[in-house]
Amino acid sequence: MAATGFDPPSSASSDSDGYDEHVFFRDIPEEDENLDDYNYRMSLIHPTPPPSRPTSAAGSEYDLLAVLLSTPSFESCLALENSSRQRTTSMSKTGKSSTKKLSAESILQSKTRTIYTAGRPPWYNKAGEQVEPFVIGICGGSASGKTTVATKIIESLNVPWVTLLSMDSFYRVLNEEQHKKAAQNEYNFDHPDAFDFELLLPTLQRLKEGKKVDVPIYNFVTHSRETRTKPMYGANVIIFEGILAFHNPQVLELLDMKVFVDTDADVRLARRLKRDILARGRDLEGVIKQYVNMVKPAFSTFIAPSMVHADIIVPRGGENCVAIDLIVQHIHSQLQARGFKLRPTLAQSYAGQPLPEALALLPETPQIKGLHTFIRNKDTSRDEFIFYSKRLIRLVIEFALSLLPFKVSFQTAWYILFYIELFWSLLTCAESGIHSIAYAFPNVKIVTSAVDPEINENFYVIPGIGNFGDRYFGTEPTITVTGGSIKATAGGSCLSRVETKEASPV
Ligand SMILES: Nc1ncnc2c1ncn2[C@@H]1O[C@H](COP(=O)(O)OP(=O)(O)O)[C@@H](O)[C@H]1O
Numbered sequence: 089m090a091a092t093g094f095d096p097p098s099s100a101s102s103d104s105d106g107y108d109e110h111v112f113f114r115d116i117p118e119e120d121e122n123l124d125d126y127n128y129r130m131s132l133i134h135p136t137p138p139p140s141r142p143t144s145a146a147g148s149e150y151d152l153l154a155v156l157l158s159t160p161s162f163e164s165c166l167a168l169e170n171s172s173r174q175r176t177t178s179m180s181k182t183g184k185s186s187t188k189k190l191s192a193e194s195i196l197q198s199k200t201r202t203i204y205t206a207g208r209p210p211w212y213n214k215a216g217e218q219v220e221p222f223v224i225g226i227c228g229g230s231a232s233g234k235t236t237v238a239t240k241i242i243e244s245l246n247v248p249w250v251t252l253l254s255m256d257s258f259y260r261v262l263n264e265e266q267h268k269k270a271a272q273n274e275y276n277f278d279h280p281d282a283f284d285f286e287l288l289l290p291t292l293q294r295l296k297e298g299k300k301v302d303v304p305i306y307n308f309v310t311h312s313r314e315t316r317t318k319p320m321y322g323a324n325v326i327i328f329e330g331i332l333a334f335h336n337p338q339v340l341e342l343l344d345m346k347v348f349v350d351t352d353a354d355v356r357l358a359r360r361l362k363r364d365i366l367a368r369g370r371d372l373e374g375v376i377k378q379y380v381n382m383v384k385p386a387f388s389t390f391i392a393p394s395m396v397h398a399d400i401i402v403p404r405g406g407e408n409c410v411a412i413d414l415i416v417q418h419i420h421s422q423l424q425a426r427g428f429k430l431r432p433t434l435a436q437s438y439a440g441q442p443l444p445e446a447l448a449l450l451p452e453t454p455q456i457k458g459l460h461t462f463i464r465n466k467d468t469s470r471d472e473f474i475f476y477s478k479r480l481i482r483l484v485i486e487f488a489l490s491l492l493p494f495k496v497s498f499q500t501a502w503y504i505l506f507y508i509e510l511f512w513s514l515l516t517c518a519e520s521g522i523h524s525i526a527y528a529f530p531n532v533k534i535v536t537s538a539v540d541p542e543i544n545e546n547f548y549v550i551p552g553i554g555n556f557g558d559r560y561f562g563t564e565p566t567i568t569v570t571g572g573s574i575k576a577t578a579g580g581s582c583l584s585r586v587e588t589k590e591a592s593p594v
Protein backbone atom coordinates (compact mmCIF):
# COMPACT_ATOMS: atom_id res chain seq x y z
CA MET A 89 0.00 0.00 0.00
CA ALA A 90 1.43 3.27 -1.01
CA ALA A 91 -0.55 6.16 0.42
CA THR A 92 -1.70 7.60 3.71
CA GLY A 93 -5.42 7.37 4.38
CA PHE A 94 -5.68 4.86 1.61
CA ASP A 95 -8.63 5.61 -0.55
CA PRO A 96 -9.30 2.18 -1.97
CA PRO A 97 -9.40 2.28 -5.74
CA SER A 98 -12.85 1.11 -6.72
CA SER A 99 -12.73 0.20 -10.40
CA ALA A 100 -10.25 0.63 -13.23
CA SER A 101 -11.85 0.79 -16.52
CA SER A 102 -10.60 0.76 -19.99
CA ASP A 103 -12.55 0.69 -23.16
CA SER A 104 -10.32 -1.48 -25.23
CA ASP A 105 -12.97 -4.11 -25.69
CA GLY A 106 -15.16 -1.73 -27.58
CA TYR A 107 -17.44 1.07 -26.57
CA ASP A 108 -20.61 -0.82 -27.34
CA GLU A 109 -19.74 -3.90 -25.38
CA HIS A 110 -19.86 -2.50 -21.89
CA VAL A 111 -21.65 0.76 -22.04
CA PHE A 112 -25.13 0.34 -23.27
CA PHE A 113 -25.82 -3.35 -22.70
CA ARG A 114 -26.65 -2.89 -19.07
CA ASP A 115 -29.25 -5.06 -17.34
CA ILE A 116 -30.75 -2.82 -14.68
CA PRO A 117 -32.52 -4.43 -11.73
CA GLU A 118 -35.27 -2.25 -10.37
CA GLU A 119 -33.93 -1.44 -6.89
CA ASP A 120 -32.71 2.11 -6.50
CA GLU A 121 -29.34 0.95 -5.18
CA ASN A 122 -28.66 -0.82 -8.42
CA LEU A 123 -29.84 2.11 -10.44
CA ASP A 124 -27.28 4.19 -8.55
CA ASP A 125 -24.77 1.61 -9.61
CA TYR A 126 -25.89 2.09 -13.20
CA ASN A 127 -25.71 5.86 -12.93
CA TYR A 128 -22.25 5.57 -11.44
CA ARG A 129 -21.07 3.46 -14.34
CA MET A 130 -22.66 5.78 -16.87
CA SER A 131 -20.85 8.66 -15.20
CA LEU A 132 -17.59 6.84 -15.77
CA ILE A 133 -18.38 6.40 -19.42
CA HIS A 134 -19.79 9.88 -19.95
CA PRO A 135 -18.01 11.98 -17.35
CA THR A 136 -19.20 15.55 -17.16
CA PRO A 137 -16.81 17.54 -19.31
CA PRO A 138 -14.98 20.47 -17.76
CA PRO A 139 -16.83 23.78 -18.03
CA SER A 140 -14.32 25.28 -20.43
CA ARG A 141 -13.58 23.56 -23.66
CA PRO A 142 -10.40 21.48 -23.34
CA THR A 143 -7.64 22.08 -25.85
CA SER A 144 -6.92 18.52 -26.84
CA ALA A 145 -4.38 17.97 -29.56
CA ALA A 146 -6.57 15.33 -31.04
CA GLY A 147 -9.53 17.10 -32.40
CA SER A 148 -12.11 19.72 -31.73
CA GLU A 149 -15.03 17.64 -33.03
CA TYR A 150 -14.85 15.33 -30.06
CA ASP A 151 -14.53 18.18 -27.57
CA LEU A 152 -17.59 19.84 -29.03
CA LEU A 153 -19.54 16.61 -28.87
CA ALA A 154 -18.47 15.99 -25.29
CA VAL A 155 -19.88 19.36 -24.30
CA LEU A 156 -23.07 18.82 -26.26
CA LEU A 157 -23.58 15.35 -24.87
CA SER A 158 -23.49 16.63 -21.32
CA THR A 159 -26.48 18.87 -21.85
CA PRO A 160 -29.96 18.04 -20.54
CA SER A 161 -31.07 17.83 -24.16
CA PHE A 162 -28.83 14.83 -24.60
CA GLU A 163 -30.54 13.12 -21.69
CA SER A 164 -33.96 13.70 -23.23
CA CYS A 165 -32.75 12.51 -26.62
CA LEU A 166 -31.40 9.39 -25.00
CA ALA A 167 -34.74 8.78 -23.34
CA LEU A 168 -36.48 9.31 -26.67
CA GLU A 169 -34.09 6.94 -28.36
CA ASN A 170 -34.43 4.33 -25.65
CA SER A 171 -38.17 4.45 -25.47
CA SER A 172 -38.50 3.75 -29.16
CA ARG A 173 -35.89 1.03 -29.37
CA GLN A 174 -36.52 -2.49 -30.42
CA ARG A 175 -34.11 -5.31 -30.84
CA THR A 176 -34.03 -5.97 -34.54
CA THR A 177 -32.21 -8.07 -36.99
CA SER A 178 -32.12 -6.19 -40.22
CA MET A 179 -30.59 -7.30 -43.46
CA SER A 180 -29.71 -5.25 -46.46
CA LYS A 181 -31.86 -5.22 -49.57
CA THR A 182 -29.35 -7.51 -51.19
CA GLY A 183 -29.98 -10.08 -48.48
CA LYS A 184 -32.69 -12.71 -48.58
CA SER A 185 -34.67 -11.56 -45.59
CA SER A 186 -35.51 -8.47 -43.61
CA THR A 187 -36.83 -9.29 -40.16
CA LYS A 188 -37.63 -7.17 -37.13
CA LYS A 189 -38.01 -8.90 -33.78
CA LEU A 190 -39.15 -7.11 -30.68
CA SER A 191 -37.55 -8.39 -27.51
CA ALA A 192 -39.67 -7.21 -24.58
CA GLU A 193 -37.05 -8.20 -22.01
CA SER A 194 -34.56 -5.84 -23.62
CA ILE A 195 -36.59 -2.79 -22.56
CA LEU A 196 -36.34 -2.01 -18.87
CA GLN A 197 -38.54 0.46 -17.14
CA SER A 198 -37.38 2.05 -13.91
CA LYS A 199 -39.21 4.75 -11.95
CA THR A 200 -37.41 7.48 -13.80
CA ARG A 201 -36.36 6.14 -17.15
CA THR A 202 -36.66 3.60 -19.86
CA ILE A 203 -33.46 1.76 -20.57
CA TYR A 204 -32.68 -0.31 -23.59
CA THR A 205 -30.49 -3.30 -22.99
CA ALA A 206 -29.47 -6.25 -25.08
CA GLY A 207 -29.22 -8.02 -21.74
CA ARG A 208 -25.51 -7.98 -21.09
CA PRO A 209 -23.96 -5.88 -18.34
CA PRO A 210 -20.15 -5.79 -18.24
CA TRP A 211 -19.83 -8.92 -16.15
CA TYR A 212 -22.26 -11.02 -18.13
CA ASN A 213 -21.32 -13.38 -20.95
CA LYS A 214 -22.57 -13.26 -24.52
CA ALA A 215 -25.66 -15.30 -23.67
CA GLY A 216 -26.56 -12.78 -20.95
CA GLU A 217 -25.72 -15.17 -18.09
CA GLN A 218 -23.97 -13.79 -15.04
CA VAL A 219 -20.39 -14.96 -14.86
CA GLU A 220 -18.31 -15.00 -11.70
CA PRO A 221 -15.42 -12.58 -11.79
CA PHE A 222 -11.88 -13.89 -11.65
CA VAL A 223 -10.52 -13.21 -8.17
CA ILE A 224 -6.79 -12.84 -7.63
CA GLY A 225 -5.28 -12.79 -4.16
CA ILE A 226 -1.92 -11.03 -3.70
CA CYS A 227 -0.08 -11.77 -0.48
CA GLY A 228 3.38 -10.76 0.76
CA GLY A 229 5.23 -8.95 3.50
CA SER A 230 4.67 -5.31 4.26
CA ALA A 231 6.11 -3.07 1.51
CA SER A 232 6.94 -6.10 -0.63
CA GLY A 233 5.20 -4.41 -3.57
CA LYS A 234 1.72 -5.99 -3.45
CA THR A 235 -0.07 -2.79 -4.43
CA THR A 236 2.52 -2.07 -7.10
CA VAL A 237 2.10 -5.55 -8.60
CA ALA A 238 -1.70 -5.20 -8.48
CA THR A 239 -1.53 -1.84 -10.24
CA LYS A 240 0.79 -3.18 -12.94
CA ILE A 241 -1.50 -6.14 -13.52
CA ILE A 242 -4.44 -3.76 -13.92
CA GLU A 243 -2.50 -1.54 -16.32
CA SER A 244 -1.42 -4.45 -18.48
CA LEU A 245 -4.70 -6.33 -18.37
CA ASN A 246 -6.63 -3.82 -20.42
CA VAL A 247 -9.91 -5.27 -19.23
CA PRO A 248 -13.02 -3.09 -18.91
CA TRP A 249 -13.79 -3.66 -15.24
CA VAL A 250 -11.25 -4.42 -12.52
CA THR A 251 -11.75 -3.85 -8.80
CA LEU A 252 -8.86 -3.62 -6.35
CA LEU A 253 -9.67 -4.42 -2.74
CA SER A 254 -6.98 -3.86 -0.10
CA MET A 255 -6.88 -5.71 3.20
CA ASP A 256 -5.68 -2.46 4.77
CA SER A 257 -9.27 -1.21 4.54
CA PHE A 258 -10.29 -3.84 7.06
CA TYR A 259 -8.15 -2.94 10.06
CA ARG A 260 -10.29 -3.14 13.17
CA VAL A 261 -11.55 -0.05 14.99
CA LEU A 262 -9.32 0.39 18.07
CA ASN A 263 -10.45 1.16 21.59
CA GLU A 264 -8.81 3.91 23.65
CA GLU A 265 -6.19 1.66 25.19
CA GLN A 266 -5.28 0.16 21.83
CA HIS A 267 -4.99 3.65 20.38
CA LYS A 268 -2.47 4.58 23.08
CA LYS A 269 -0.43 1.48 22.24
CA ALA A 270 -0.59 2.27 18.52
CA ALA A 271 0.69 5.80 19.18
CA GLN A 272 3.73 4.26 20.92
CA ASN A 273 4.25 1.74 18.11
CA GLU A 274 3.28 -1.07 20.43
CA TYR A 275 0.03 -2.27 18.88
CA ASN A 276 0.45 -5.36 16.74
CA PHE A 277 -1.05 -4.50 13.34
CA ASP A 278 0.58 -7.55 11.82
CA HIS A 279 -1.31 -10.14 13.88
CA PRO A 280 -4.46 -11.68 12.31
CA ASP A 281 -6.53 -10.34 15.22
CA ALA A 282 -5.89 -6.81 13.97
CA PHE A 283 -8.12 -7.46 10.93
CA ASP A 284 -11.91 -7.38 10.78
CA PHE A 285 -12.40 -10.68 8.93
CA GLU A 286 -16.12 -10.59 9.88
CA LEU A 287 -16.49 -7.62 7.52
CA LEU A 288 -13.82 -8.58 5.03
CA LEU A 289 -15.25 -12.00 4.14
CA PRO A 290 -18.82 -10.91 3.26
CA THR A 291 -17.42 -7.91 1.39
CA LEU A 292 -15.31 -10.11 -0.85
CA GLN A 293 -18.16 -12.58 -1.20
CA ARG A 294 -20.58 -9.88 -2.32
CA LEU A 295 -18.08 -8.47 -4.79
CA LYS A 296 -17.60 -11.94 -6.24
CA GLU A 297 -21.38 -12.12 -6.69
CA GLY A 298 -21.23 -8.88 -8.69
CA LYS A 299 -22.88 -6.81 -5.96
CA LYS A 300 -22.10 -3.35 -4.68
CA VAL A 301 -20.22 -3.02 -1.38
CA ASP A 302 -19.20 -0.13 0.84
CA VAL A 303 -15.57 -0.43 1.81
CA PRO A 304 -14.13 1.33 4.87
CA ILE A 305 -11.43 3.91 4.25
CA TYR A 306 -8.49 3.46 6.62
CA ASN A 307 -6.25 6.23 7.88
CA PHE A 308 -2.71 5.09 8.77
CA VAL A 309 -1.88 8.35 10.48
CA THR A 310 -4.74 8.20 12.99
CA HIS A 311 -4.93 4.36 13.01
CA SER A 312 -8.67 4.61 12.44
CA ARG A 313 -11.45 4.23 9.91
CA GLU A 314 -12.75 7.38 8.34
CA THR A 315 -16.43 8.14 8.66
CA ARG A 316 -17.06 7.87 4.93
CA THR A 317 -16.84 4.62 2.99
CA LYS A 318 -16.02 3.94 -0.62
CA PRO A 319 -18.54 2.18 -2.87
CA MET A 320 -17.12 -0.65 -4.95
CA TYR A 321 -18.72 -2.74 -7.62
CA GLY A 322 -18.53 -6.19 -9.12
CA ALA A 323 -16.14 -6.54 -12.03
CA ASN A 324 -14.60 -8.92 -14.54
CA VAL A 325 -11.51 -9.18 -12.36
CA ILE A 326 -11.21 -8.56 -8.61
CA ILE A 327 -7.78 -8.17 -7.03
CA PHE A 328 -7.55 -8.62 -3.28
CA GLU A 329 -4.20 -7.75 -1.68
CA GLY A 330 -2.86 -7.79 1.85
CA ILE A 331 -0.21 -9.10 4.23
CA LEU A 332 -2.58 -11.84 5.45
CA ALA A 333 -4.50 -12.38 2.22
CA PHE A 334 -3.97 -16.15 2.52
CA HIS A 335 -4.60 -16.43 6.26
CA ASN A 336 -8.34 -17.05 6.46
CA PRO A 337 -9.43 -20.38 4.90
CA GLN A 338 -12.80 -18.96 3.79
CA VAL A 339 -11.12 -16.03 2.06
CA LEU A 340 -8.66 -18.45 0.49
CA GLU A 341 -11.62 -20.39 -0.94
CA LEU A 342 -12.77 -17.27 -2.82
CA LEU A 343 -9.42 -16.77 -4.57
CA ASP A 344 -9.12 -18.20 -8.08
CA MET A 345 -5.45 -17.35 -8.37
CA LYS A 346 -2.96 -16.79 -5.55
CA VAL A 347 0.12 -14.67 -6.05
CA PHE A 348 2.85 -14.24 -3.42
CA VAL A 349 5.16 -11.24 -3.74
CA ASP A 350 8.54 -12.28 -2.37
CA THR A 351 10.85 -9.35 -1.74
CA ASP A 352 13.99 -9.42 0.42
CA ALA A 353 13.46 -8.35 4.03
CA ASP A 354 16.09 -5.60 3.84
CA VAL A 355 14.46 -4.11 0.74
CA ARG A 356 11.07 -4.26 2.45
CA LEU A 357 12.45 -2.55 5.56
CA ALA A 358 14.08 0.19 3.49
CA ARG A 359 10.87 0.83 1.55
CA ARG A 360 8.80 0.74 4.72
CA LEU A 361 11.03 3.23 6.50
CA LYS A 362 10.73 5.66 3.62
CA ARG A 363 6.99 5.18 3.17
CA ASP A 364 6.01 5.23 6.84
CA ILE A 365 8.03 8.37 7.54
CA LEU A 366 6.94 10.20 4.38
CA ALA A 367 3.37 9.02 4.06
CA ARG A 368 2.16 7.54 7.32
CA GLY A 369 3.35 10.18 9.77
CA ARG A 370 5.88 7.99 11.63
CA ASP A 371 9.41 8.62 12.93
CA LEU A 372 12.56 6.55 12.41
CA GLU A 373 12.75 5.06 15.91
CA GLY A 374 9.05 4.17 15.91
CA VAL A 375 9.21 2.40 12.54
CA ILE A 376 12.24 0.36 13.60
CA LYS A 377 10.68 -0.50 16.98
CA GLN A 378 7.45 -1.69 15.33
CA TYR A 379 9.38 -3.58 12.67
CA VAL A 380 11.63 -5.46 15.09
CA ASN A 381 8.96 -6.27 17.68
CA MET A 382 5.96 -7.04 15.50
CA VAL A 383 6.34 -6.75 11.72
CA LYS A 384 9.34 -9.09 11.41
CA PRO A 385 8.07 -11.80 13.82
CA ALA A 386 4.59 -11.75 12.23
CA PHE A 387 6.18 -12.20 8.82
CA SER A 388 7.93 -15.37 10.01
CA THR A 389 4.91 -16.73 11.90
CA PHE A 390 1.99 -15.89 9.59
CA ILE A 391 3.03 -14.48 6.24
CA ALA A 392 6.01 -16.55 5.04
CA PRO A 393 4.28 -19.89 5.83
CA SER A 394 1.25 -18.83 3.76
CA MET A 395 3.48 -18.89 0.68
CA VAL A 396 2.57 -22.60 0.34
CA HIS A 397 -0.85 -21.55 -0.96
CA ALA A 398 0.60 -19.51 -3.81
CA ASP A 399 0.11 -20.53 -7.45
CA ILE A 400 2.73 -18.01 -8.51
CA ILE A 401 5.59 -16.46 -6.55
CA VAL A 402 6.79 -13.10 -7.81
CA PRO A 403 10.34 -12.34 -6.67
CA ARG A 404 11.11 -8.61 -6.29
CA GLY A 405 7.55 -7.42 -6.90
CA GLY A 406 6.54 -4.71 -9.34
CA GLU A 407 9.79 -4.58 -11.29
CA ASN A 408 9.34 -8.23 -12.30
CA CYS A 409 7.70 -7.63 -15.68
CA VAL A 410 8.12 -11.23 -16.82
CA ALA A 411 6.10 -12.55 -13.88
CA ILE A 412 3.46 -9.85 -14.32
CA ASP A 413 3.17 -10.68 -18.04
CA LEU A 414 2.66 -14.35 -17.16
CA ILE A 415 -0.04 -13.49 -14.64
CA VAL A 416 -1.77 -11.22 -17.12
CA GLN A 417 -1.71 -13.90 -19.82
CA HIS A 418 -3.19 -16.41 -17.40
CA ILE A 419 -5.96 -13.99 -16.42
CA HIS A 420 -6.74 -13.39 -20.09
CA SER A 421 -7.10 -17.09 -20.75
CA GLN A 422 -9.32 -17.46 -17.68
CA LEU A 423 -11.54 -14.59 -18.83
CA GLN A 424 -11.72 -16.15 -22.27
CA ALA A 425 -12.78 -19.47 -20.74
CA ARG A 426 -15.48 -17.71 -18.70
CA GLY A 427 -16.90 -16.03 -21.78
CA PHE A 428 -15.96 -12.50 -20.77
CA LYS A 429 -13.87 -11.80 -23.82
CA LEU A 430 -16.47 -11.19 -26.44
CA ARG A 431 -14.53 -9.23 -28.99
CA PRO A 432 -12.94 -12.20 -30.80
CA THR A 433 -16.34 -13.93 -30.86
CA LEU A 434 -18.09 -10.85 -32.18
CA ALA A 435 -15.38 -10.40 -34.80
CA GLN A 436 -16.26 -13.82 -36.25
CA SER A 437 -20.01 -13.75 -35.56
CA TYR A 438 -21.27 -12.22 -38.78
CA ALA A 439 -18.88 -13.63 -41.35
CA GLY A 440 -20.49 -13.88 -44.78
CA GLN A 441 -23.70 -12.04 -43.86
CA PRO A 442 -24.94 -9.22 -46.06
CA LEU A 443 -24.26 -5.76 -44.73
CA PRO A 444 -27.06 -4.29 -42.62
CA GLU A 445 -29.63 -1.90 -44.03
CA ALA A 446 -28.56 0.68 -41.47
CA LEU A 447 -25.28 1.23 -43.28
CA ALA A 448 -24.77 4.28 -45.49
CA LEU A 449 -21.46 4.40 -47.30
CA LEU A 450 -19.98 7.63 -48.61
CA PRO A 451 -19.66 7.68 -52.42
CA GLU A 452 -16.12 6.69 -53.37
CA THR A 453 -14.97 9.97 -54.90
CA PRO A 454 -11.31 10.67 -55.83
CA GLN A 455 -11.15 12.92 -52.75
CA ILE A 456 -12.24 10.12 -50.40
CA LYS A 457 -9.85 7.67 -52.09
CA GLY A 458 -7.02 10.14 -51.68
CA LEU A 459 -7.71 10.73 -48.00
CA HIS A 460 -7.84 6.99 -47.37
CA THR A 461 -4.54 6.54 -49.19
CA PHE A 462 -2.90 8.87 -46.68
CA ILE A 463 -4.40 7.48 -43.50
CA ARG A 464 -3.80 3.87 -44.56
CA ASN A 465 -0.13 4.49 -45.17
CA LYS A 466 1.79 3.27 -42.11
CA ASP A 467 4.50 5.86 -42.80
CA THR A 468 2.11 8.83 -42.63
CA SER A 469 3.22 11.02 -39.73
CA ARG A 470 0.84 11.54 -36.82
CA ASP A 471 0.28 15.21 -37.65
CA GLU A 472 -0.69 14.33 -41.20
CA PHE A 473 -2.74 11.40 -39.98
CA ILE A 474 -4.78 13.72 -37.74
CA PHE A 475 -5.03 16.32 -40.51
CA TYR A 476 -6.40 13.89 -43.13
CA SER A 477 -8.55 12.05 -40.60
CA LYS A 478 -10.24 15.30 -39.63
CA ARG A 479 -11.05 16.01 -43.24
CA LEU A 480 -12.55 12.58 -43.62
CA ILE A 481 -14.47 12.97 -40.36
CA ARG A 482 -15.92 16.22 -41.63
CA LEU A 483 -17.10 14.55 -44.85
CA VAL A 484 -18.63 11.67 -42.89
CA ILE A 485 -20.47 14.06 -40.57
CA GLU A 486 -21.72 16.20 -43.47
CA PHE A 487 -22.91 13.10 -45.27
CA ALA A 488 -24.64 11.89 -42.10
CA LEU A 489 -26.42 15.24 -41.73
CA SER A 490 -27.53 15.14 -45.35
CA LEU A 491 -29.24 11.81 -44.69
CA LEU A 492 -31.49 13.14 -41.96
CA PRO A 493 -35.05 12.90 -43.13
CA PHE A 494 -36.35 15.88 -41.18
CA LYS A 495 -35.79 19.57 -40.95
CA VAL A 496 -33.20 20.53 -38.38
CA SER A 497 -34.68 22.57 -35.58
CA PHE A 498 -32.98 23.55 -32.33
CA GLN A 499 -34.44 20.56 -30.50
CA THR A 500 -33.65 17.97 -33.15
CA ALA A 501 -30.10 19.20 -33.51
CA TRP A 502 -29.16 17.52 -30.24
CA TYR A 503 -30.77 14.34 -31.43
CA ILE A 504 -28.71 14.37 -34.60
CA LEU A 505 -25.50 15.00 -32.73
CA PHE A 506 -26.09 12.06 -30.44
CA TYR A 507 -25.91 9.89 -33.53
CA ILE A 508 -22.84 11.59 -34.82
CA GLU A 509 -20.83 10.31 -31.90
CA LEU A 510 -21.48 6.85 -33.29
CA PHE A 511 -20.79 7.89 -36.88
CA TRP A 512 -17.63 9.54 -35.93
CA SER A 513 -15.93 6.39 -34.75
CA LEU A 514 -16.87 4.84 -38.05
CA LEU A 515 -14.51 6.75 -40.22
CA THR A 516 -13.66 3.35 -41.53
CA CYS A 517 -15.13 0.16 -40.21
CA ALA A 518 -14.73 -3.58 -40.40
CA GLU A 519 -17.77 -5.58 -41.50
CA SER A 520 -17.99 -7.33 -38.14
CA GLY A 521 -18.04 -3.96 -36.37
CA ILE A 522 -20.88 -2.70 -38.56
CA HIS A 523 -22.92 -5.82 -37.81
CA SER A 524 -22.27 -5.55 -34.06
CA ILE A 525 -23.32 -1.90 -33.94
CA ALA A 526 -26.36 -2.49 -36.14
CA TYR A 527 -27.45 -5.21 -33.75
CA ALA A 528 -26.86 -3.20 -30.61
CA PHE A 529 -28.31 0.07 -31.93
CA PRO A 530 -30.95 -1.02 -34.42
CA ASN A 531 -32.38 2.45 -35.01
CA VAL A 532 -29.07 4.15 -35.66
CA LYS A 533 -27.92 4.88 -39.16
CA ILE A 534 -24.30 3.95 -39.55
CA VAL A 535 -22.33 6.22 -41.81
CA THR A 536 -18.81 5.40 -42.81
CA SER A 537 -16.38 6.26 -45.56
CA ALA A 538 -15.07 2.71 -46.06
CA VAL A 539 -15.94 -0.87 -45.16
CA ASP A 540 -13.09 -3.28 -44.60
CA PRO A 541 -13.84 -6.96 -44.93
CA GLU A 542 -11.31 -8.27 -42.42
CA ILE A 543 -9.59 -7.60 -39.12
CA ASN A 544 -6.52 -9.41 -37.83
CA GLU A 545 -5.93 -11.02 -34.43
CA ASN A 546 -5.17 -7.59 -32.93
CA PHE A 547 -8.50 -6.29 -34.33
CA TYR A 548 -6.61 -4.13 -36.81
CA VAL A 549 -8.45 -3.37 -40.02
CA ILE A 550 -6.78 -5.13 -42.99
CA PRO A 551 -5.49 -3.66 -45.23
CA GLY A 552 -5.56 -0.60 -43.12
CA ILE A 553 -4.44 1.82 -40.60
CA GLY A 554 -3.56 -0.25 -37.57
CA ASN A 555 -5.56 0.92 -34.60
CA PHE A 556 -7.16 4.21 -35.60
CA GLY A 557 -7.43 5.47 -32.02
CA ASP A 558 -3.81 4.66 -31.22
CA ARG A 559 -2.56 6.47 -34.30
CA TYR A 560 -4.83 9.44 -33.79
CA PHE A 561 -4.05 9.88 -30.09
CA GLY A 562 -0.39 8.79 -30.37
CA THR A 563 -0.78 5.82 -28.02
CA GLU A 564 0.65 3.09 -30.23
CA PRO A 565 2.76 0.43 -28.50
CA THR A 566 6.46 0.98 -29.17
CA ILE A 567 9.35 -1.43 -29.19
CA THR A 568 12.68 -0.68 -27.56
CA VAL A 569 15.68 -2.92 -27.92
CA THR A 570 18.14 -2.54 -25.06
CA GLY A 571 21.17 -4.74 -24.49
CA GLY A 572 19.85 -7.45 -26.76
CA SER A 573 16.49 -7.75 -24.97
CA ILE A 574 13.25 -6.62 -26.56
CA LYS A 575 10.71 -4.84 -24.46
CA ALA A 576 7.29 -3.69 -25.58
CA THR A 577 5.79 -0.77 -23.72
CA ALA A 578 2.45 0.94 -23.73
CA GLY A 579 2.15 3.95 -21.49
CA GLY A 580 5.12 2.76 -19.43
CA SER A 581 3.49 -0.40 -18.11
CA CYS A 582 4.36 -4.05 -18.59
CA LEU A 583 2.53 -5.43 -21.59
CA SER A 584 0.59 -8.65 -21.46
CA ARG A 585 2.48 -9.89 -24.46
CA VAL A 586 6.07 -9.09 -25.30
CA GLU A 587 6.08 -8.64 -29.04
CA THR A 588 9.03 -9.90 -30.97
CA LYS A 589 8.28 -7.92 -34.07
CA GLU A 590 7.43 -4.30 -34.49
CA ALA A 591 3.89 -3.49 -33.48
CA SER A 592 3.40 -1.13 -36.38
CA PRO A 593 0.17 -0.71 -38.29
CA VAL A 594 -0.59 -3.35 -40.86
N1 LIG B 1 10.20 -1.96 -7.41
C1 LIG B 1 10.17 -0.92 -6.58
N2 LIG B 1 11.19 -0.06 -6.54
C2 LIG B 1 11.18 0.99 -5.68
N3 LIG B 1 10.18 1.26 -4.82
C3 LIG B 1 9.12 0.43 -4.82
C4 LIG B 1 9.06 -0.70 -5.69
N4 LIG B 1 7.90 -1.35 -5.45
C5 LIG B 1 7.27 -0.65 -4.49
N5 LIG B 1 8.00 0.41 -4.11
C6 LIG B 1 7.67 1.40 -3.07
O1 LIG B 1 7.61 0.72 -1.84
C7 LIG B 1 6.50 1.13 -1.09
C8 LIG B 1 5.60 -0.07 -0.84
O2 LIG B 1 5.13 -0.56 -2.08
P1 LIG B 1 3.68 -1.15 -2.19
O3 LIG B 1 3.48 -1.60 -3.58
O4 LIG B 1 2.69 -0.18 -1.64
O5 LIG B 1 3.83 -2.41 -1.23
P2 LIG B 1 2.76 -3.18 -0.35
O6 LIG B 1 1.42 -2.99 -1.00
O7 LIG B 1 3.25 -4.58 -0.37
O8 LIG B 1 2.84 -2.56 1.01
C9 LIG B 1 5.81 2.22 -1.87
O9 LIG B 1 6.24 3.44 -1.40
C10 LIG B 1 6.29 1.98 -3.29
O10 LIG B 1 6.35 3.17 -4.03
Ligand SMILES: Nc1ccn([C@@H]2O[C@H](COP(=O)(O)O)[C@@H](O)[C@H]2O)c(=O)n1
Binds near residue numbers: 090229256270277
Ligand atom coordinates in the same frame (compact mmCIF):
# COMPACT_ATOMS: atom_id res chain seq x y z
N1 LIG C 1 -2.48 1.68 11.77
C1 LIG C 1 -1.63 0.86 11.13
C2 LIG C 1 -2.07 -0.20 10.36
C3 LIG C 1 -1.14 -0.99 9.73
N2 LIG C 1 0.17 -0.74 9.84
C4 LIG C 1 1.16 -1.55 9.13
O1 LIG C 1 0.79 -1.66 7.77
C5 LIG C 1 1.32 -2.85 7.25
C6 LIG C 1 0.40 -3.41 6.18
O2 LIG C 1 0.31 -2.53 5.11
P1 LIG C 1 1.18 -2.80 3.78
O3 LIG C 1 0.63 -1.78 2.83
O4 LIG C 1 2.60 -2.57 4.12
O5 LIG C 1 0.91 -4.19 3.35
C7 LIG C 1 1.46 -3.82 8.39
O6 LIG C 1 2.72 -4.42 8.36
C8 LIG C 1 1.26 -2.96 9.63
O7 LIG C 1 2.37 -3.05 10.48
C9 LIG C 1 0.59 0.32 10.59
O8 LIG C 1 1.82 0.56 10.71
N3 LIG C 1 -0.32 1.11 11.22
